[in-house]
Amino acid sequence: xxxxxxxxxxxxxxxxxxxxxxxxxxxxxxxxxxxxxxxxxxxxxxxxxxxxxxxxxxxxxxxxxxxxxxxxxxxxxxxxxxxxxxxxxxxxxxxxxxxxxxxxxxxxxxxxxxxxxxxxxxxxxxxxxxxxxxxxxxxxxxxxxxxxxxxxxxxxxxxxxxxxxxxxxxxxxxxxxxxxxxxxxxxxxxxxxxxxxxxxxxxxxxxxxxxxxxxxxxxxxxxxxxxxxxxxxxxxxxxxxxxxxxxxxxxxxxxxxxxxxxxxxxxxxxxxxxxxxxxxxxxxxxxxxxxxxxxxxxxxxxx
Amino acid sequence: xxxxxxxxxxxxxxxxxxxxxxxxxxxxxxxxxxxxxxxxxxxxxxxxxxxxxxxxxxxxxxxxxxxxxxxxxxxxxxxxxxxxxxxxxxxxxxxxxxxxxxxxxxxxxxxxxxxxxxxxxxxxxxxxxxxxxxxxxxxxxxxxxxxxxxxxxxxxxxxxxxxxxxxxxxxxxxxxxxxxxxxxxxxxxxxxxxxxxxxxxxxxxxxxxxxxxxxxxxxxxxxxxxxxxxxxxxxxxxxxxxxxxxxxxxxxxxxxxxxxxxxxxxxxxxxxxxxxxxxxxxxxxxxxxxxxxxxxxxxxxxx
Numbered sequence: 001x002x003x004x005x006x007x008x009x010x011x012x013x014x015x016x017x018x019x020x021x022x023x024x025x026x027x028x029x030x031x032x033x034x035x036x037x038x039x040x041x042x043x044x045x046x047x048x049x050x051x052x053x054x055x056x057x058x059x060x061x062x063x064x065x066x067x068x069x070x071x072x073x074x075x076x077x078x079x080x081x082x083x084x085x086x087x088x089x090x091x092x093x094x095x096x097x098x099x100x101x102x103x104x105x106x107x108x109x110x111x112x113x114x115x116x117x118x119x120x121x122x123x124x125x126x127x128x129x130x131x132x133x134x135x136x137x138x139x140x141x142x143x144x145x146x147x148x149x150x151x152x153x154x155x156x157x158x159x160x161x162x163x164x165x166x167x168x169x170x171x172x173x174x175x176x177x178x179x180x181x182x183x184x185x186x187x188x189x190x191x192x193x194x195x196x197x198x199x200x201x202x203x204x205x206x207x208x209x210x211x212x213x214x215x216x217x218x219x220x221x222x223x224x225x226x227x228x229x230x231x232x233x234x235x236x237x238x239x240x241x242x243x244x245x246x247x248x249x250x251x252x253x254x255x256x257x258x259x260x261x262x263x264x265x266x267x268x269x270x271x272x273x274x275x276x277x278x279x280x281x282x283x284x285x286x287x288x289x290x291x292x293x294x295x296x297x298x299x300x301x302x303x
Numbered sequence: 304x305x306x307x308x309x310x311x312x313x314x315x316x317x318x319x320x321x322x323x324x325x326x327x328x329x330x331x332x333x334x335x336x337x338x339x340x341x342x343x344x345x346x347x348x349x350x351x352x353x354x355x356x357x358x359x360x361x362x363x364x365x366x367x368x369x370x371x372x373x374x375x376x377x378x379x380x381x382x383x384x385x386x387x388x389x390x391x392x393x394x395x396x397x398x399x400x401x402x403x404x405x406x407x408x409x410x411x412x413x414x415x416x417x418x419x420x421x422x423x424x425x426x427x428x429x430x431x432x433x434x435x436x437x438x439x440x441x442x443x444x445x446x447x448x449x450x451x452x453x454x455x456x457x458x459x460x461x462x463x464x465x466x467x468x469x470x471x472x473x474x475x476x477x478x479x480x481x482x483x484x485x486x487x488x489x490x491x492x493x494x495x496x497x498x499x500x501x502x503x504x505x506x507x508x509x510x511x512x513x514x515x516x517x518x519x520x521x522x523x524x525x526x527x528x529x530x531x532x533x534x535x536x537x538x539x540x541x542x543x544x545x546x547x548x549x550x551x552x553x554x555x556x557x558x559x560x561x562x563x564x565x566x567x568x569x570x571x572x573x574x575x576x577x578x579x580x581x582x583x584x585x586x587x588x589x590x591x592x593x594x595x596x597x598x599x600x601x602x603x604x605x606x
Contacts, residue, residue, distance in 0.1 A: 132564050145484065148492065181448065181555035189451065191552050218559035226563070229586045249494050250552050252484035256521035257560035260529070261435050261567070283532045 001170045002241060003138045006131050006265060006291055009169075010044075013297045019046040020297040022278070023094035025085035026078045028055035029101035030063075031282055035289035036098065037065055044294055048094045050085050051101070052076040078102035079109075086110040086118060089275055095300040096269075098278040098293070111273050122157040123147055124272030126279075127165050129295055130258050131265040135222060140166065140174075140242040141254055144268060148248040152194050155244065156207060159198065161271040162242050163210045168302035169295075176202075177221035177240040178214025179250070183232055185215060191246040198244070210242075211235055218243065218254075267291030275300060304473045305544060306441045309434050309568060309594055312472075313347075316600045322349040323600040325581070326397035328388035329381045331358035332404035333366075334585055338592035339401065340368055347597055351397045353388050354404070355379040381405035382412075389413040389421060392578055398603045399572075401581040401596070414576050425460040426450055427575030429582075430468050432598055433561050434568040438525060443469065443477075443545040444557055447571060451551040455497050458547065459510060462501065464574040465545055466513045471605035472598075479505075480524035480543040481517025482553070486535055488518060494549040501547070513545075514538055521546065521557075570594030578603065 003009060013020075024036055027049040033056070039045045049056055049067075053074035060067050073088070075081040082102060088094050099107045111118045126144030143150065143158045150158060159176055166174045178195035185196045195214030202212035213221075213236035220227045224238025245251035258264040267288050270277040276296040280289045306312060316323075327339055330352040336359070342348050352359055352370075356377035363370050376391070378384040385405060391397050402410045414421045429447030446453065446461045453461060462479055469477045481498035488499045498517030505515035516524075516539035523530045527541025548554035561567040570591050573580040579599040583592045 134564065134566065148484075179556060181451075181551045189551070218556050219563040222559075222563050226586060245556070246552055248484045248492070249549055250556050253482060253521050253548070253553050253557050254560060256525075257557060258564060260522040260525050261437065261561060262565035263437065264564070283529060 001172060003129075003169065003171075004136070005138065006267075006294070009298050010291075010294050013294050013301065014043050016297070016301050019043070020095040020300050021046045021048050021093070022096055022098050022293065022296070023048045023050060023085050023088050024098045024100050025050055025107050026081040026100035026102040027051040027072075028059065030059050032098065032100040032280075033059050033063065033065075035280060035286065035293065037063065038286065039290055039293040042290070044290075045297055048088065049073065050075055050081045050088070051078075078106055082107045083110045086113075086116065089118060090116070096276040096278065096296045098296075099280075104279060107277065108270075111277065118273040118275060120272060120274060122161060122272050123150070123154050124270050125158040125161050126268055127162055127271045128255065128266050128268035132258065133262055133264060137241070139222075139240060141251065141258070142242065142244060143248075144251055144255060145248050146270060150247070152197055155194060155198060156201060157272070159207055159210065159212065159242075159244060162244075163208075165271045165276075165299055166241065167209065168299045170302060171241065174210045174241040175236040175239055176210050176212045176242040176244055177216045177218075177236050178212065178244045178246075179218050179221060180215035180246065181217065183215055183217060183220065183230070191215065194246070213237070214244070265291065267295050269296050269299075304475060305477075306432075306472065306474075307439070308441065309570075309597070312594075312601050313597050316597050316604070317346050319600070319604050322346070323398040323603050324349045324351055324396070325399055325401050325596065325599070326351045326353060326388050326391050327401045327403050328353055328410050329384040329403035329405040330354040330375075331362065333362050334592075335401065335403040335583075336362050336366065336368075338583060338589065338596065340366065341589065342593055342596040345593070347593075348600055351391065352376065353378055353384045353391070381409055385410045386413045389416075389419065392421060393419070397578075399579040399581065399599045401599075402583075407582060410580065410582075411573075414580065421576040421578060423575060423577060425464060425575050426453070426457050427573050428461040428464050429571055430465055430574040431558060431569050431571035435561065436565055436567060440544070442525075442543060444554065444561070445545065445547060446551075447554055447558060448551050449573060453550070455500055458497060458501055459504060460575070462510055462513065462515065462545075462547060465547075466511075468574045468602055469544065470512065471602045473605060474544065477513045477544040478539040478542055479513050479515045479545040479547055480519045480521075480539050481515065481547045481549075482521050482524060483518035483549065484520065486518055486520060486523065486533070494518065497549070516540070517547070568594065570598050572599050572602075
């Protein structure tokens with residue numbers, strides 16, 4: 001199974017017998033609450049709010065929202081709210097996390113705590129699922145910026161995080177393209193060397209449940225015709241489910257190209273912990289925020 | 304002046320009182336000759352052919368083309384054809400170069416020769432002019448891959464090559480965005496440090512005739528609204544004429560995104576020598592080849 005569009009995913013989540021519960025850490029933030037309650041209206045999620053209760057009630061009041069004040073966990077300090085959020089996940093009081101008004105590092109600190117956290121022994125990475133204007137299915141780009149210049153081992157973790165997430169979304173054996181500027185391994189381009197090593201690790205069974213190709217250029221990964229012209233024959237060519245970028249500079253330009261230049265849709269969350277962690281910024285569109293909640297709900301439903 | 308679209312450039316070149324002369328090095332190649340004669344039909348250029356005469360005449364015959372056989376420089380060996388091409392440029396027998404059936408390194412070797420070449424004391428870079436689906440003018444992306452991991456000094460050369468080329472196309476003071484994943488200088492991200500240094504070199508007059516901003520993310524460079532949301536205030540934000548990429552990995556993914564994902568148009572040539580050098584590959588679309596010849600003709604007309 002592969003996902004053809006976000007509509008499929010939205011329908012899937014709306015049809016769930018029980019709404020997934022998002023724990024919002026430091027929820028006293030207008031744009032976060034708007035995104036959350038927009039998704040509530042659409043029947044996507046049930047919210048659990050952690051943060052400055054007075055502030056949260058004030059914002060909900062201005063939004064004309066009715067919400068059971070007693071259900072709010074009153075933890076005004078963002079660091080404490082993050083710790084409480086992780087504790088609630090461990091107690092089974094919620095299915096995934098959304099970051100509110102606190103720094104990314106603040107929410108991640110209790111998540112990565114070796115004893116009381118939600119780690120799984122891998123690095124965490126940003127999983128972004130994109131709907132492109134001219135591609136025949138959704139496509140993941142990763143890492144979106146958690147690991148700035150990942151090592152080979154970290155790239156392996158990133159692939160495994162991504163494959164696990166796609167499996168929870170229903171994929172059988174995703175096709176992963178480790179992109180680089182050229183298809184030939186060139187010792188002067190470490191990106192090509194590591195892409196080749198990842199493909200080898202997949203061949204020898206170290207990276208499982210997926211097909212990894214690389215080094216492969218982006219156009220070959222996305223367009224079978226280009227692959228044919230360039231004589232590149234591979235299952236991944238023209239049919240990639242995942243674009244693994246070599247570092248944050250490439251990932252950032254690719255992400256911005258997809259949204260700003262191509263007008264694509266994107267949504268995502270942090271993977272590698274026991275539950276998804278949705279981060280959206282003030283700059284994110286309402287649609288991106290909504291689809292990120294949809295995506296996280298679908299991922300936890302499939303676990 | 305800025306160029307809004309390729310149509311403007313095509314009209315400009317068609318209106319030139321005299322057609323610019325392209326010297327085709329190792330012209331015995333079907334896809335090269337097709338591109339050249341397509342541009343001849345459109346009134347863009349006059350060709351000067353250097354290469355294996357028998358082969359060239361054979362291909363032209365199959366294409367049902369009439370061409371003065373006596374005007375062909377019969378130089379069957381590609382290395383010799385490259386040398387002859389450079390010699391002809393120096394003798395004023397042509398205005399720019401197009402690479403035919405030979406390696407890029409083969410055509411560049413006589414070009415960079417210190418005594419008999421066409422160098423200008425700078426590195427050479429690939430200048431690509433793109434027409435994006437949603438941007439209000441054409442935009443350059445550079446370097447397209449001549450310098451794989453340019454140093455700071457080489458990035459300065461690349462900017463100067465680009466600005467000189469844009470000036471010959473009629474631009475007054477192009478806006479250059481040195482892109483990176485973040486806007487804040489971070490010593491752990493050398494791309495941001497060098498982008499900042501380039502902006503400083505522009506402020507202190509070392510890089511002239513343009514406005515350089517950086518580090519700046521791609522979306523801020525292209526979209527004023529995003530710039531406003533992120534509180535980034537700068538003349539280049541939302542109005543960049545040039546995207547300077549930090550290395551070949553970023554440049555390649557950006558170029559492939561523009562064409563494969565966004566369906567943009569692109570064309571380009573190598574700059575830094577005394578005349579443009581057009582390189583197109585078998586994989587290039589007919590339109591890209593045509594527009595590259597248009598672009599080179601326009602650039603030499605404006606010198």
